Amino acid sequence: MGAPVAGNTAPLAGAVRAGGDRAGLLPGGAAPRPAPQRLRRLAGQARPYLRIAARAVRRRPPVVTVVLVVTIIATFVRLEQGLQLPADRFIAGAFSGHAITSGNFGVLLTSTLLTRDVFMVASICVSLLVAMGGYEVIAGHTRALLLAVFAAAAGPLSVVTGLGLLSGLGSHWALTRMDTLDIGASAIVAASSGAIAGIARYRKLTAGLVLFLLGGLLVHHQLADWEHVLIFPWGYLAGRLFSRAPLPREAGRRGRPRRVAWYGIAAVLLSGCSVVASASALPAGQVYRSASGAILSRPRILDTTYPSPAMHGSRQVIVLLPPGYGEGPRQRYPVVVFLHGDPSTPQALMQLGHLEADEAAPGTAPFIGIVPDGNGPVVQSSWWVDIPRQHLGTSVAVDLRHWVRGHYRTDGSYSYAGFSSGALGAAYLPLLDPLPVHAVCGLSGFYQGTRIPPLRRDAAAQRAAGPILNAAREPGLTFLSYGRRDGTSRAQTRAYAAALRAAGKQVRITTEPGGHDWSVWRAAFRQCLGAIVPAGGRGPVGGP
Numbered sequence: 001m002g003a004p005v006a007g008n009t010a011p012l013a014g015a016v017r018a019g020g021d022r023a024g025l026l027p028g029g030a031a032p033r034p035a036p037q038r039l040r041r042l043a044g045q046a047r048p049y050l051r052i053a054a055r056a057v058r059r060r061p062p063v064v065t066v067v068l069v070v071t072i073i074a075t076f077v078r079l080e081q082g083l084q085l086p087a088d089r090f091i092a093g094a095f096s097g098h099a100i101t102s103g104n105f106g107v108l109l110t111s112t113l114l115t116r117d118v119f120m121v122a123s124i125c126v127s128l129l130v131a132m133g134g135y136e137v138i139a140g141h142t143r144a145l146l147l148a149v150f151a152a153a154a155g156p157l158s159v160v161t162g163l164g165l166l167s168g169l170g171s172h173w174a175l176t177r178m179d180t181l182d183i184g185a186s187a188i189v190a191a192s193s194g195a196i197a198g199i200a201r202y203r204k205l206t207a208g209l210v211l212f213l214l215g216g217l218l219v220h221h222q223l224a225d226w227e228h229v230l231i232f233p234w235g236y237l238a239g240r241l242f243s244r245a246p247l248p249r250e251a252g253r254r255g256r257p258r259r260v261a262w263y264g265i266a267a268v269l270l271s272g273c274s275v276v277a278s279a280s281a282l283p284a285g286q287v288y289r290s291a292s293g294a295i296l297s298r299p300r301i302l303d304t305t306y307p308s309p310a311m312h313g314s315r316q317v318i319v320l321l322p323p324g325y326g327e328g329p330r331q332r333y334p335v336v337v338f339l340h341g342d343p344s345t346p347q348a349l350m351q352l353g354h355l356e357a358d359e360a361a362p363g364t365a366p367f368i369g370i371v372p373d374g375n376g377p378v379v380q381s382s383w384w385v386d387i388p389r390q391h392l393g394t395s396v397a398v399d400l401r402h403w404v405r406g407h408y409r410t411d412g413s414y415s416y417a418g419f420s421s422g423a424l425g426a427a428y429l430p431l432l433d434p435l436p437v438h439a440v441c442g443l444s445g446f447y448q449g450t451r452i453p454p455l456r457r458d459a460a461a462q463r464a465a466g467p468i469l470n471a472a473r474e475p476g477l478t479f480l481s482y483g484r485r486d487g488t489s490r491a492q493t494r495a496y497a498a499a500l501r502a503a504g505k506q507v508r509i510t511t512e513p514g515g516h517d518w519s520v521w522r523a524a525f526r527q528c529l530g531a532i533v534p535a536g537g538r539g540p541v542g543g544p
Contacts, residue, residue: 097178155187191235198239294323319368334413341420384425417441427467
């Protein structure tokens, strides 16, 4: 036996430990489990659960989920252009608070079936197969169908109810969110996830799903994220109340092909019916024809920006091009600038005003529609007027018109049309526009300078901006309309019309049943267009 080594042995011991660590030894001589072995161990632990899941899917395939997924994919394939959902389809079929309050409940269906692009199609469909499909396998086809219908309706409606209550309490933020457009079946995913959590009753799973939903709300601030937070508890409650349904008895080897065949036939038939229903709810669109009967391309909606030196940056604008715009390179068109009220957005005006349909309305010539954003970065409720800190009126009257003339084939006819505070803007902007303005359409407007909130403390600015006091400087043609139950607009419209007539202007006034709402403005917009861009009048003309 060798003698013990004298002296300090700590460095040697440290080297041995270091070498042992590098060699993969643990204290006590045990070797760590390599990563591939750990993965194999996890796979082995998960294999029984995967077998149980596969057996459950064989006994009860998620037919309802598959039908919904097929319908969403078929809807996108039928409507897409360049692997994107066209802007006009998005605006017409998306859900918004004001669409519901206007009675357009069809958006609850159309917004569920619509997807924006290929990535959204893939993510929504995978999420549905996992969440709704999992719940259907556990709870049964009927419960999954009822939960999907409930979520698609209750999610958006609960958000509208909350925003409506906040709006009633004076929240301007809630009013502006009523115009937010949203599409997708994510409310069904959230409800199904909640139902699975309610059935599993596993705290970590529930906490993880709740954190995921709250994270989406903090990151995106989208209307759909509010739906998720509100609908998840309802799904959780459904899972707790109805629990799981017993699985059918597993068929023998001879019975399995027959069961699979029946489920396949049911899925195909239901998918066909669902796709037909989708085509009915979201039709391919009407056929547009020229005066000679030739088929024209559909109106195009472009969501873009224009440079605005007055606002020191770029501003959002939606452009509506008439049918056949790309087929007649020598044809020029009149321009109508549409101004939304407060609070509102260009998207809401496009959706609720049915401007695309107005392009083909009888008695109206094709026109280029321009829908700018009237929400200012400094003062959101701009009312389209200039103030020292924000020259939004000049941005629309000067910068936007210059941009439109340089980008689109216009015939020189330029008009303004607006509702509520947008009607004031339609009468005010010609006072700033250095070029001639053909006509003005004011629907349920306020035409006294003292009624302009951004100018309440500036008497001189009120006098300069008030259309009644500046009637002599207005265009030669004005169309006015108001609801018969709208007392304030009625009085100011009549006063404005009297001032215009005294100045020698041509004025036309109509009234509509209703108050200060879209039931008045939708019909009045169509009459307005027939008056300022009539078919056979100042329609498209030839040009170089």
